[in-house]
Amino acid sequence: MKNPKEGLNGSISKRRKAMNVQLFNLPMDILSRILSELPINDAIRTSILSRKWKYVWCSHNNLTFNSATMRKHYFKSTTHYGNGILSDNEFITRVDKVLHQHSGLGVERMEVKFRLHNKHAYYIDRWVNFAIASKTKELNIHLFGWGKLLLPRDISYGRVTEEPYNLPSQLFDAGNGSYLQHLELTSVSLQLPADFNGFRNLKHLTLVDRMNLPRRLFKFNYLRHLNLELVIVGEEEREIDVLDYAQVLEVAPFIQKLELRMWMNCRHQPYRKEDGELRSRPRHQHGHLRLVRMSGFFGHKDQVELALHILGSSVNLEKMEITPRIERTGLLFEVGMGSYLMAS
Incomplete structure (x- = not known):
């Protein structure tokens, strides 16, 4: 017959062994x-x-490359300038080194956030191709427009002098882009191939700074949440017509939530009869849009036109919030006032 003490000691011993399991x-x-x-x-x-x-x-599986994560752990800076700033070459070298050693498997999210432009395209293309090969579900690329303090000499007639990075055409291939579910781009130029029909599984899209509306409409059939941020400059004349963004209802036929953040660096003058008749676009009946939020709304003619178009086209709209308050995400941190922002 087993001694009760032996049984108790055995249980304690097992618990101690279990407690000694190390990471x-x-x-x-x-x-x-x-x-x-x-x-x-x-x-x-x-x-x-x-x-x-x-x-x-x-x-x-969560690769975030920015000035903080790519700085050596022992690197300390007493100021925000001079030696405290990671150089372009240092950043590129460190990202390359990490991706070279990475297995390339199971990457859920990849983010590049640094002051780079099209002259660095050779390296950024390699990083995007890595994301494609690893079947990344969330890809965020925030370049020149992010964290860049623009001095007067950097701006000419309200435009940033550096050319924005052009995304490689491989990303828009039907097979390569099929894994993307979340895409954020800042200061990135989109030159869409003629046969591009949208990302098949994309559900969340954020485009900030210098994005151009496409001439040929394509559809994001899986997109559910769209966040557009517009920086609009110009006193008498400006290049951005807010009403053009009525195309969103055609581009994203199943969208449920639309956020439009406007940052207007121009005279805030509400619509008056002297401004002419309100324009209208052909109504596109949208049956899925439930929530719309428009901030930075000062009643400009084209802002009013867009709001009316959305109201008239959204047959199942539950809530529409309009506020003059300026709301920006972290993506627009320190973007110069001369920057243009368009989204598509």
């Missing part, structure tokens, strides 16, 4: 998932712990 002994896929909760720079630092830890970070 090191967890399966590799679980370790990879844990490290993916850390910023990529901190995850990489675990590679020095042991041989087993050396390559765990290489399956990190």
